[in-house]
Amino acid sequence: MSISSSDLVFVPLGGSGEIGMNANLYHHHDRWLMVDLGISFADESMPGVDVVLPDLTFIEARKDKLEGLILTHAHEDHFGAIPYLWERLQVPVYGTAFTLALLRRKLAESRVDFDIEMHELDYNEPYEFGPFSVELLALNHSIPDPAALILRTSEGTILHTGDWKFDDAPQIGSNTDAKKLAEIGDEGVLALVGDSTNAMVEGRTPSEQTAFDGLTAEIAKAEGRVAITCFASNVARVDSIIRAAQANGRSVAIVGRALQRTIDAAREVGYLRDAPDFVKESDVGLIPRENVVIICTGSQGETRAAMARIASASHDTIELDAGDTVIYSSRQIPGNEPAIAKIQDMLIRRGMLVVTDDDAPVHVSGHPARDEMAEMYGLVKPRISIPVHGTARHLMAHAELARSCQVGQTLIPNNGIIIAFKDGRASEIGHVQTGALTFEGGEVIDIQSEQLRARRRMLWNGAVSVSVVVSAKGELLIAPSIAQSGLIDEERVDDFLATAALRIEDKMQDMTKKASSDDNIRQLVTAQVRSVAKSMVKRRPNVEVHIMRASQAELLS
Numbered sequence: 322m323s324i325s326s327s328d329l330v331f332v333p334l335g336g337s338g339e340i341g342m343n344a345n346l347y348h349h350h351d352r353w354l355m356v357d358l359g360i361s362f363a364d365e366s367m368p369g370v371d372v373v374l375p376d377l378t379f380i381e382a383r384k385d386k387l388e389g390l391i392l393t394h395a396h397e398d399h400f401g402a403i404p405y406l407w408e409r410l411q412v413p414v415y416g417t418a419f420t421l422a423l424l425r426r427k428l429a430e431s432r433v434d435f436d437i438e439m440h441e442l443d444y445n446e447p448y449e450f451g452p453f454s455v456e457l458l459a460l461n462h463s464i465p466d467p468a469a470l471i472l473r474t475s476e477g478t479i480l481h482t483g484d485w486k487f488d489d490a491p492q493i494g495s496n497t498d499a500k501k502l503a504e505i506g507d508e509g510v511l512a513l514v515g516d517s518t519n520a521m522v523e524g525r526t527p528s529e530q531t532a533f534d535g536l537t538a539e540i541a542k543a544e545g546r547v548a549i550t551c552f553a554s555n556v557a558r559v560d561s562i563i564r565a566a567q568a569n570g571r572s573v574a575i576v577g578r579a580l581q582r583t584i585d586a587a588r589e590v591g592y593l594r595d596a597p598d599f600v601k602e603s604d605v606g607l608i609p610r611e612n613v614v615i616i617c618t619g620s621q622g623e624t625r626a627a628m629a630r631i632a633s634a635s636h637d638t639i640e641l642d643a644g645d646t647v648i649y650s651s652r653q654i655p656g657n658e659p660a661i662a663k664i665q666d667m668l669i670r671r672g673m674l675v676v677t678d679d680d681a682p683v684h685v686s687g688h689p690a691r692d693e694m695a696e697m698y699g700l701v702k703p704r705i706s707i708p709v710h711g712t713a714r715h716l717m718a719h720a721e722l723a724r725s726c727q728v729g730q731t732l733i734p735n736n737g738i739i740i741a742f743k744d745g746r747a748s749e750i751g752h753v754q755t756g757a758l759t760f761e762g763g764e765v766i767d768i769q770s771e772q773l774r775a776r777r778r779m780l781w782n783g784a785v786s787v788s789v790v791v792s793a794k795g796e797l798l799i800a801p802s803i804a805q806s807g808l809i810d811e812e813r814v815d816d817f818l819a820t821a822a823l824r825i826e827d828k829m830q831d832m833t834k835k836a837s838s839d840d841n842i843r844q845l846v847t848a849q850v851r852s853v854a855k856s857m858v859k860r861r862p863n864v865e866v867h868i869m870r871a872s873q874a875e876l877l878s
């Protein structure tokens with residue numbers, strides 16, 4: 322790693338090569354600036370893991386040089402790691418009004434009593450962060466108050482886009498500020514570091530107006546109750562649903578804490594203030610079925626969210642019956658499909674009509690498709706494109722698109738890469754430590770820690786526990802006692818246990834006193850058990866070895 326103090330440098334700690342966990346660093350003249358600090362969600366390859374957090378070791382060691390953390394918007398994959406990791410950095414946090422309003426509520430609910438210094442930033446105002454002059458550019462995205470960052474430095478200007486789309490009929494907020502994009506394009510932009518989520522989608526992302534129209538039409542068709550689930554933070558969508566309900570003479574109830582939290586934050590900063598009063602959750606049963614729309618959490622199949630409980634008829638207050646309609650006004654985040662399908666199956670089996678964005682235009686994306694990305698490149702005209710926020714395929718598709726827009730240089734990063742900008746070119750000059758952490762039992766731990774690796778081994782390969790009693794000289798005093806769970810079928814289990822016991826006895830006979838340390842015994846036993854397991858079932862179980870030291874006399878007494 323060789324960053325010289327004057328270098329202008331970009332280092333992604335997360336989000337490059339994956340969707341989620343955005344965490345980015347910029348460096349210039351010995352000062353650092355962090356942009357976003359997000360989480361991603363674990364999939365079935367990480368049993369027992371809920372959230373995935375970026376490894377901040379590199380910047381923790383330099384936190385005295387960190388000017389601050391600027392948030393582009395309040396999506397979990399951009400700011401969700403703050404309750405877990407802010408303490409390690411203890412820097413001021415900057416963002417737009419809604420971003421900070423939601424952050425305050427999240428922190429209050431997660432019961433961490435961090436005293437975070439927060440500063441609200443306005444669009445189109447210059448703010449000085451050491452050698453960086455930062456200006457926020459207004460965007461449109463599936464959450465209020467999203468911002469791109471214009472980072473002006475003596476080495477050139479970088480546009481860090483954050484998440485965005487063009488929407489000329491946004492239902493709340495504004496369109497992405499194309500005029501400003503053109504202005505900075507005319508000023509000259511060194512590099513664009515940009516969103517790649519929809520880089521493989523042709524055309525343009527439809528407007529929120531399309532979702533409003535689609536929802537209005539679907540509600541009009543419905544005969545009974547209508548329950549609509551969407552991302553809790555999508556305030557424009559909540560607004561679209563409220564107005565679509567009103568257009569159909571229906572009242573609205575809000576069900577789910579995350580939705581309530583977003584609505585409170587939105588109202589605090591001026592959104593949704595014209596919305597009618599909501600029906601109290603406990604009063605939904607009193608309203609004729611054809612006069613109500615229920616907006617609820619759980620669009621991703623989350624087992625604890627409202628939709629899952631409504632589907633399994635175990636919700637405290639909300640009941641749906643055969644003939645009622647459930648609308649998924651959301652996309653399926655990759656990895657969540659099985660969980661979502663399970664809940665939709667339950668609804669269908671109980672006679673509800675399930676409508677998704679495959680059936681009707683009830684959802685639109687918050688990210689730009691290829692024509693919009695090309696339009697942005699046409700306005701900004703950067704010399705360099707650095708695609709971020711996507712898997713390798715997304716980043717490649719984005720880079721290819723940038724080249725077709727006459728961008729002179731593209732550089733596809735992966736997490737931890739150090740990219741230096743010099744004389745109008747970007748080059749890779751090294752790597753920093755990266756990784757993934759999680760939060761468990763009140764602690765942040767490495768996903769590759771022995772604790773979690775052992776759990777994965779147990780889940781996939783079963784577990785074997787072996788107790789051996791050895792003398793002071795290291796002799797095995799009685800036959801090892803072995804138990805297993807989840808490794809092998811019932812018919813072969815006795816065979817496995819006997820074979821493993823014999824192999825351990827055999828090997829331990831040859832053990833000298835000198836070699837009989839606990840560590841050596843543990844290694845020997847583990848190797849024998851794994852070797853038998855491999856030959857019988859081709860699995861590598863988690864092995865636990867208990868060693869007792871006793872004399873013959875003790876055993877006999």
Ligand SMILES: [Zn+2]
Pocket residue numbers: 394396399462484
């Ligand atoms: Zn976003």
